[in-house]
Amino acid sequence: MQLKLLTTKKEAGDATSFIFEPDAPLEWKAGEYMFYKLPHENTDNRGDERWFTISSAPFEKHIMLTTRFAGDKASSFKKRLFAMKPGEEVEAKGSEGDFIIDEPDREYVFIAGGIGVTPYRSIILDLDNKGAKIKGKMLYGNKDENIVFKEELEEVAKRHPEFEIRYFIGDKHVDAEAIRSAAPDLKSPIFYVSGPEPMVEAFEKTFLDLEIPQENTRRDYFPGYVWP
Ligand SMILES: Cc1cc2nc3c(=O)[nH]c(=O)nc-3n(C[C@H](O)[C@H](O)[C@H](O)COP(=O)(O)OP(=O)(O)OC[C@H]3O[C@@H](n4cnc5c(N)ncnc54)[C@H](O)[C@@H]3O)c2cc1C
Structure with missing residues (x-):
């Protein structure tokens, strides 16, 4: 088309x-x-x-x-x-693509690396528009304070008390500790990770180390960007 x-x-x-x-x-x-x-x-x-x-x-x-x-x-x-x-x-x-939401009522952990935020804008605005209660955390890593879609996503988050966006800027990275703190029960949420290819590969290992059930994870790779 x-x-x-x-x-x-x-x-x-x-x-x-x-x-x-x-x-x-x-x-x-x-x-x-x-x-x-x-x-x-x-x-x-x-x-x-x-x-x-x-x-x-x-x-x-x-x-x-x-x-x-x-x-x-x-x-x-x-x-x-x-x-x-x-x-x-x-x-x-x-x-x-399969980086989509099947069960809007579940708890989610959305991990974004920089421009890897793009699918989450679509997903989060869509859930909000459909009247779903968004539950969970977004862990948003970025190289600096120029955070793409920050205002739009926060506007939506204000309407969803069970949803929170946490930022990880510069040298502060989303890590296993940040994931544990976002989701103390690692077995129940669905974990999404989107960003530069090497970042997503690194999170595959982190998910394994944390014994997150593989069926509860989704990945979106962006080739062509460097990380960290
Ligand atoms: C399913 C899927 C979805 C995607 N969605 C998105 C999306 O929503 N947004 C998005 O931006 N990308 C997305 N991508 C990635 C996208 O397809 C490109 O691979 C990416 O944007 C990089 O673009 P580019 O190759 O044109 O490189 P550029 O963006 O032009 O450059 C990428 C990096 O390489 C460096 N670089 C380039 N040339 C040189 C050089 N000669 N020497 C040193 N460094 C250099 C640049 O400084 C830059 O850091 C997606 C990929 C997939 C597979």
Whole structure:
């Protein structure tokens, strides 16, 4: 399908959201992603295709992707994406993915590493919009105080007394202790982790060490970003 760029929104730090209108109605589940193809001149060795989570919630109707821009060091794909003007189109396929919520009434621990926050914006706004009681904690690690979607997520958290967002900035990382403190009963919540690939791999080990049942864990990997 073709997605037409409606507008862009500057987010915290080096992140920007791109808001698109699909050329046909699209239904998706909060937490899913799409596959994008953006042909451009002087394509570097990372190519002209990428995956991006849909950071908008289904009730918002538009498709939003949110990503970082590394300036001169950015890939040719990102340079082309960030040069897009409203009205221009990009080809996309999907949606797909299993980083979704099956049981809205469960207790959740959402672990986010930096831009790995994108699926949680969709998931948390969707749960709120559906009138679910959001229960659990979000453990949000970021390299600095430029915390993407901070205000929007806190606005939702205010309406859900059983949901709390804890931040881990700079050298302070989400670790086994932080997980234990967020969920003293490690057997009951569902643990989600989303962020740079090496971070998610590190959490797989932490979950094993904490003896969290594997069926209670979900992962979303973002290749192409360094961590820590
Ligand atoms: C299912 C899925 C969902 C995803 N969802 C998202 C999402 O919602 N948002 C998102 O941002 N990404 C998401 N990703 C990752 C995305 O597809 C890209 O891999 C990622 O954004 C990196 O983009 P890029 O390769 O264009 O690199 P860039 O973002 O341009 O660069 C990435 C890093 O590499 C460094 N770098 C680049 N070139 C050089 C160089 N020559 N020398 C030194 N350092 C360099 C940059 O400084 C930067 O730190 C998702 C991936 C998957 C698989």
